[in-house]
Amino acid sequence: MNNKVRDNRAWWLILPMLLLVSFSAIIPLMTVVNYSVQDVFDANTRFFTGTEWFEVMLNDPALQVALLRQFAFSLTVLAIEVPLGIGIALLMPKRGWQASAVLILVTLPLLIPWNVVGSIWQIFTRGDIGLMGWSLRELGYSYNITSSPVDAWATIVIMDVWHWTPLIALLCYSGLRSIPEAYYQAARIDRASTWSIFRYIQLPKLTNVLVIGVLLRFMHSFMIYAEPFVLTGGGPGNSTTFLSQSLTTMAIGQQDLGPSAAFSLIYFLIILLVCWVFYTAIMNMQKDNNNPEA
Amino acid sequence: MAEITLKSLAHSYLQTPDGDQDYAIREMDHVWHQGGAYALLGPSGCGKSTLLNIISGLLEPSRGDVLFDGEVVNALPPEQRNIAQVFQFPVVYDTMTVYDNLAFPLRNVGTSEERVRERVSEVADVLELSGQLKRKAKNLTADEKQKVSMGRGLVRDDVSAILFDEPLTVIDPQLKWKLRRKLKEIHQRFGITMIYVTHDQLEASTFADKIAVMYEGQVVQFGTPRELFEQPGHTFVGYFIGSPGMNFLDVHVSDGTLYSGRTALPSSSDRLLERVANCRSDNVKIGIRPEFIEVSAVPGGGSVEVDVDDVQDLGTYSILSLRLGEWPLKARVEEGGVTPHDKAYIGFPERWVGLYVDDYRVEMDHE
Numbered sequence: 079m080n081n082k083v084r085d086n087r088a089w090w091l092i093l094p095m096l097l098l099v100s101f102s103a104i105i106p107l108m109t110v111v112n113y114s115v116q117d118v119f120d121a122n123t124r125f126f127t128g129t130e131w132f133e134v135m136l137n138d139p140a141l142q143v144a145l146l147r148q149f150a151f152s153l154t155v156l157a158i159e160v161p162l163g164i165g166i167a168l169l170m171p172k173r174g175w176q177a178s179a180v181l182i183l184v185t186l187p188l189l190i191p192w193n194v195v196g197s198i199w200q201i202f203t204r205g206d207i208g209l210m211g212w213s214l215r216e217l218g219y220s221y222n223i224t225s226s227p228v229d230a231w232a233t234i235v236i237m238d239v240w241h242w243t244p245l246i247a248l249l250c251y252s253g254l255r256s257i258p259e260a261y262y263q264a265a266r267i268d269r270a271s272t273w274s275i276f277r278y279i280q281l282p283k284l285t286n287v288l289v290i291g292v293l294l295r296f297m298h299s300f301m302i303y304a305e306p307f308v309l310t311g312g313g314p315g316n317s318t319t320f321l322s323q324s325l326t327t328m329a330i331g332q333q334d335l336g337p338s339a340a341f342s343l344i345y346f347l348i349i350l351l352v353c354w355v356f357y358t359a360i361m362n363m364q365k366d367n368n369n370p371e372a
Numbered sequence: 373m374a375e376i377t378l379k380s381l382a383h384s385y386l387q388t389p390d391g392d393q394d395y396a397i398r399e400m401d402h403v404w405h406q407g408g409a410y411a412l413l414g415p416s417g418c419g420k421s422t423l424l425n426i427i428s429g430l431l432e433p434s435r436g437d438v439l440f441d442g443e444v445v446n447a448l449p450p451e452q453r454n455i456a457q458v459f460q461f462p463v464v465y466d467t468m469t470v471y472d473n474l475a476f477p478l479r480n481v482g483t484s485e486e487r488v489r490e491r492v493s494e495v496a497d498v499l500e501l502s503g504q505l506k507r508k509a510k511n512l513t514a515d516e517k518q519k520v521s522m523g524r525g526l527v528r529d530d531v532s533a534i535l536f537d538e539p540l541t542v543i544d545p546q547l548k549w550k551l552r553r554k555l556k557e558i559h560q561r562f563g564i565t566m567i568y569v570t571h572d573q574l575e576a577s578t579f580a581d582k583i584a585v586m587y588e589g590q591v592v593q594f595g596t597p598r599e600l601f602e603q604p605g606h607t608f609v610g611y612f613i614g615s616p617g618m619n620f621l622d623v624h625v626s627d628g629t630l631y632s633g634r635t636a637l638p639s640s641s642d643r644l645l646e647r648v649a650n651c652r653s654d655n656v657k658i659g660i661r662p663e664f665i666e667v668s669a670v671p672g673g674g675s676v677e678v679d680v681d682d683v684q685d686l687g688t689y690s691i692l693s694l695r696l697g698e699w700p701l702k703a704r705v706e707e708g709g710v711t712p713h714d715k716a717y718i719g720f721p722e723r724w725v726g727l728y729v730d731d732y733r734v735e736m737d738h739e
Binding site: 258260261263264266267268269270271274278279282283 | 425428430449450451455456457459460461463465466467468476477480481521524525
């Protein structure tokens with residue numbers, strides 16, 4: 079039935095890719111795994127410790143708090159950015175020069191490097207020369223991100239919303255543009271309200287882009303590092319110290335290679351797990367829809 | 373339920389239209405009577421869909437008025453016009469079940485659930501969707517989706533008219549036929565005005581009692597399928613309807629004989645000669661359908677000799693490609709009729725010859 083000559087030589091073509099991935103991902107990851115099960119003193123002195131570092135890390139109260147803080151942060155920004163992004167996408171003009179102009183304006187924050195974002199906001203929030211810090215102070219609110227944990231938190235959330243809502247907005251905008259005009263026409267003929275149009279036409283058609291958007295935003299926000307590091311340095315106290323910063327302090331500041339390796343593996347697995355659960359849940363939801371008897 | 377009148381209606385998609393060619397709809401008047409089954413037939417880009425969208429209110433005409441029962445509705449949005457429209461590609465609300473889809477137009481105006489149930493089950497019954505009411509609309513096949521789209525129009529008992537914009541494009545041929553019959557059945561049962569846009573003459577003539585043929589933004593003829601066939605009102609109708617289309621010849625009269633170019637045509641009535649001779653236009657044509665050309669193997673009274681270029685045998689009939697002097701003609705001969713080779717003799721029966729001045733038919737009142 080199959081007269082084709084099977085030629086497997088093409089497999090060699092993936093060799094360069096494999097090599098590259100080995101150096102960029104597989105070998106470093108294996109190195110981390112290697113560190114995580116040893117106590118390293120110096121280049122020649124190391125002891126095998128088994129799962130000890132993992133137990134220590136999981137039982138470290140400081141890290142548990144950081145983990146909770148991290149989840150709180152990711153959920154907060156997602157809860158703000160997703161609805162806000164959809165809202166912005168709905169309001170963006172659909173044609174003409176206004177569409178291009180708004181598109182560029184909305185995209186602008188996405189083009190700014192992470193640490194620059196931190197610096198911009200650091201200056202922006204200063205009480206003496208920063209527009210926001212100065213204004214709030216003039217309005218009578220004693221705003222200070224270096225002493226008030228609430229101010230620091232709120233500022234980091236607002237900064238992230240400013241930086242990343244455009245991503246959701248752009249994804250949704252492209253999703254909205256792909257809805258054929260006939261759907262809107264049919265909805266008008268059916269006398270649907272604006273809410274019904276959103277609920278039954280726009281939102282269902284946005285599901286796919288929103289899955290991508292939420293996954294990306296979750297991973298991004300869960301790994302947030304440069305912006306709070308530049309803006310608050312993790313303070314005041316530990317109130318804005320997120321997981322990646324704890325990890326950096328441990329691995330680079332204290333040179334605790336074993337514990338930080340164990341910690342990064344746990345970190346990695348949490349992200350993987352959450353993404354997998356989320357993705358599977360969404361896909362199952364759609365599968366149910368495919369079942370004629372459902 | 374309403375009579376839909378279009379009064380000096382014209383539409384252009386441009387802000388500042390400049391001349392006829394910029395108009396998608398050229399100024400026209402038209403009346404769709406309550407309860408009729410109409411087809412709007414024409415080639416792609418002739419303005420059919422534009423006209424439909426103007427009637428439903430999705431588009432506002434540049435000039436002129438749309439009247440429902442004598443009332444101007446130009447300013448009313450589609451929501452307030454009580455018009456249902458079915459589009460070329462099926463539109464269903466993916467996340468809803470078939471039942472909810474059909475109920476949607478009713479619920480949007482706050483109909484009681486009891487009434488909704490009643491209407492939906494009635495319409496589902498007619499469209500043979502009863503067994504599918506609990507399914508998610510997303511998983512239906514294209515034709516089922518299109519039935520749901522139609523159902524959303526039928527379920528409303530307040531509609532003045534249902535407009536169909538080439539609704540069977542995505543449907544398989546056998547189902548097409550079935551759905552078309554279904555539509556006809558629905559029309560007879562509910563007596564709603566239906567306007568059906570299509571570019572397929574067969575579809576138009578099986579569905580509609582009366583067909584409006586559109587060409588370059590104008591309705592060039594409005595009549596029954598039979599009228600369109602026997603007395604095309606415009607040369608375009610002659611070309612577009614029938615297969616093959618009508619034969620047209622530029623004519624003039626010289627020495628009491630009808631000529632096309634330098635070729636003498638088969639003898640014709642004095643009245644026709646007189647009319648052609650009196651015409652001031654230089655665009656004078658006669659038209660005759662291939663079906664009505666008399667073909668004979670032997671010369672006869674008033675017939676002229678033609679060359680036979682090709683005979684195409686299509687089973688129950690043959691299509692002859694003839695050459696009259698320099699002019700190509702098509703003739704259709706039923707099975708069992710003469711199928712001449714090489715040479716033939718043709719006549720134009722007076723009754724079936726139409727005179728066209730500037731592309732429009734000039735009536736000659738035959739006795």
